[in-house]
Amino acid sequence: MKKVAFVMTLVLVLSVAVCAQTVPKAEPGGGLYFDVLPRTMEGRVMVPLRAIFEWLGARVEYQAGQITAYDTVGQTPRVVLRIGQAQAQLSGQPYQLDVPPVVIEGRTFVPLRFVAESFGVWVDAKGRTVTLQMPQYKLKAEMAIPPAAGSHESKIWGIIAKWYTAKAGAPGAAVIGIRVLADQVNSNAGVASVKVVAKWGDGTFTQDQFRLHLERTGWRIDSRTSSAVH
Numbered sequence: 001m002k003k004v005a006f007v008m009t010l011v012l013v014l015s016v017a018v019c020a021q022t023v024p025k026a027e028p029g030g031g032l033y034f035d036v037l038p039r040t041m042e043g044r045v046m047v048p049l050r051a052i053f054e055w056l057g058a059r060v061e062y063q064a065g066q067i068t069a070y071d072t073v074g075q076t077p078r079v080v081l082r083i084g085q086a087q088a089q090l091s092g093q094p095y096q097l098d099v100p101p102v103v104i105e106g107r108t109f110v111p112l113r114f115v116a117e118s119f120g121v122w123v124d125a126k127g128r129t130v131t132l133q134m135p136q137y138k139l140k141a142e143m144a145i146p147p148a149a150g151s152h153e154s155k156i157w158g159i160i161a162k163w164y165t166a167k168a169g170a171p172g173a174a175v176i177g178i179r180v181l182a183d184q185v186n187s188n189a190g191v192a193s194v195k196v197v198a199k200w201g202d203g204t205f206t207q208d209q210f211r212l213h214l215e216r217t218g219w220r221i222d223s224r225t226s227s228a229v230h
Helices: 002-016 049-056 112-118 152-166
Strands: 039-041 044-048 059-063 066-070 079-082 085-090 093-096 102-104 107-111 122-126 129-134 139-144 175-186 191-200 205-215 218-228
Touching: 044 049, 044 112, 049 059, 049 066, 049 107, 049 112, 079 112, 107 112, 112 122, 152 175, 152 191, 152 205, 152 218
Parallel strands: 139 175
Antiparallel strands: 039 044, 044 107, 059 066, 066 079, 079 085, 085 093, 102 107, 122 129, 129 139, 175 191, 191 205, 205 218
16 A cells, blocks of 8 residues: 555656656766665665765755755755654655665665655666666666675675775776676675776766675685776
8 A cells, every 4th residue: 555655646746746857867877876885774775865866956955864855946845854764755745664764874875766756767676676767868777786784795895896996096087986787696606796887087987897706805806897888
């Protein structure tokens, strides 16, 4: 019932707010780049607040733990969220979240599906991949569902994130954000691969393929191949 009610509410919201529709940010690779990796919490994908709302093109106010997001030209809040509280609002109507917004290491994370669908994005999760689409704008962004904390995949994601921070942090080549597209891990064979799309400070975008192997002390990067994304 909850999902049906949400869909009905969403249809109503979109039907009365067409003129104020927020247009997602169009960039190579589908946009949506994270400077802090998303997480999975209680089975829900949580993403950094700034990244998702900037991608949606929403106007956001953040004060005293309350997140208020508007369409680009709208005056009525599309969503209202509060840190640590599962009670949210969608166009003024109450909505119960499965997982509330949370602050982790000074960064605010919000539920991806709720925020995206609230602004008219189609969200489709299959296996370990989430696809976000707005066909009317020919916009599509895919991302891998963040792995469980402590897993081999989680450790590998952390190593890849550190590579972009440490190895690509030189002036003029700094990475602005990344999005993990897919990962494949065979812990028995001690091999893994990760596909990432990255946005760089010089205005370029790349799709990078990392290959890793497992040593006694942990996972290590063997190689990285890269191609431009236009």
